[in-house]
Amino acid sequence: MKEHRVKPIPNMDTAAYFGALADGRLMATHCGDCSHWTWPPRPVCSRCHGENLSLDTVRGTGAIYSWIVVHRSTTPDMMEYVPYTLALVRLDEQDDIYIPGRLLSDVEAFRGMRVQADPKKIGENIGDVIWKAIESDLPVSP
C-alpha cells in the first residue's frame, strides 16, 4: 500500500465504510425498513427517514454517467496520474446513486461504459474507490 497524504478523516458514520474500501469492498447504507440505498453513507434513510440501517456491500457494478479528464491536480497523491479520467458512475443498485472515482480503462470513457469497483487501500483502515472497465453484454443505458 502507498499511504496517501490526502485522505478522509473517518468518524462514527463513516469508519466502517472507509475500512471496507481498504479491504476491497464498496458499501452503501441500506434501509432495513424500505430497502432504499443511500450513498455516501449517512445516519438516516433519504427516503423513509428511518434509522434502521445497515452498511451492506454492493455488487460494485455500474455504468459511467459522466466523466472528466483531469489535466491539473492539486492533490499530491494524484499528480503522478495526470492526465487521468475521473468517472461518475451510476450504481446498478439504484439509479440516483453516483459515485466518482479514477477510471482504469484501455479505451476512452463513454456514457454507459460498464465498470466494476476495485477499491484500494490508501491508509490505515482507509480505502478509496477506483473504477475498472469490464467487458459486458448488458445494453448501454441512455
Added chain:
Amino acid sequence: MSVGNTSFPRGKAAIAGIGCTEFSKNSGVTTFTLAVRAIKAAVADAGLAVEDIDGLATFGVNDSISPNVLAQALGIQNMNFFLDQYFGGSVSLSVLGAASLAVSAGVANCVVVYRALNGRSQVRLNGANAAPSRQPWDIQFKMAQGYTIPAQEMAMYARSHMLRYGTRSEDLGRIAVLSRTNAVDNDRAMMKGRPLTLDDYLASPMVADPFHLFDICLETDGAVAIVVTSTERAGDLPHRPVKIQGAAWGGGISMVNNGYTDLAVSPGKAVAEKVYANAGIGPSEIDFAEFYDCFTYPVLSQLEGYGFAEPGGVPDMLQDGIFDRAGGQLPIQTHGGLLSEGYIHGINHVFEAVQQIRGDAAHRQVARHDVGLVTGQLGYISGYSSACLLVGG
C-alpha cells in the same frame, strides 16, 4: 410542496449603498481590513455613518471575517441582526434575502451584507491552502481521488449536458468571451484591458476536460459591501433605491442529494420558480441578469433554469447576440462576472446590478435597467441555491 410565497414582503427593503475594495491577486492586507474598507465605503455611499449600522451579515466556505469581530472593531453596540452563513456562492443571495427579511420585519434598520476574502493570496478553493478552512461534508468522499476542485465537479455536469444536447466547447467559450468583453472596459475588473477571443479560449490549456482554463473564474482578493435598509428610509438617501422585490432559497441537484436521476437538468429551475413567485415578476419582465458564474457552464444552465432559453437553446442565442451588453435583449454578466471581473463570491454581482439599476454604470450601462436578476451558485455544490430580484424604486 410550496413553490414560492406571494406574501413575501416585496420591495419593503432596499439597497441604499454599495462599496468595494480593489480586486487583486494579492491585497497585502487581511480579510478583516478588506471588510472594514468595503463597509465604510458602502455606508458613505448610502449617505450614512458607521453608527447607523445595526446588522451585519456574511457567508463563507474558505476565509472570511465574522460579523461579531467587525461589530466589536467598529464599536457597534446596538446590533439587532447578525448572520454568518456557512457555504459559498450558493448562499450568496440568501444572505441578501435574509437581510431584506430582517429589515422588512422591523428587526433591524440598517443591515450591511458583505463578503471579504483573500481568495488568491491566502485560502484558495483549489485545496492548495495556506491555512485550514472548513470543508463541505461530502468532500471526504471525493478528496482521496483528487476530485476536490469545484471546476472538476461543474465540468462533470457540463459533460452530461454535452451528451444530452450536443453542447460544444465553443458554446462554453462564447460565454467566456462575452464575460471578458464586458470586463475589458470595467475599471474594477481584474481582466480590464485584456480581451479574449474564441480562438484564445479554444487554445487555452485543459484543466478538467471539458473545462479549459478560461471556463474557470478568477481567484481574487477583495471585498464588497451592500447596505440594506427600509425602502421608505432609502427614499430619503442620495441614490435611487434598489428594492429587493423578491428573494428565494432553494435546493439544487448535486451528486450526493439522492433522488435526482438526470444531472443535465438545470438545478437553477427550482429556485427560479420560487424567486419569480415571491417577487411577482417573471422572466419576460427582467431587463438584465447577473448569473453566478464560477464557471462558464453554470451560466448556460441557469439561462435554461431561469426560463430564458429552452434546454439546448443557449448556443444559438449566444451566437445571435441575445445576451450581449450592447444591444442584446437580455444583457448578462454586464461587468464581466466572476469569470472576468473577479470572484467576490457573487456579491460583486449585486454591486454591479445596483449600479445598473441606478443608471450609474457609465459606458457599461444597459438600455433597460429597472429590473435585474441576481443569482447564487445554482446548487450543484452544497445542494442549495439562492436568488434575488432587484427593482428600481
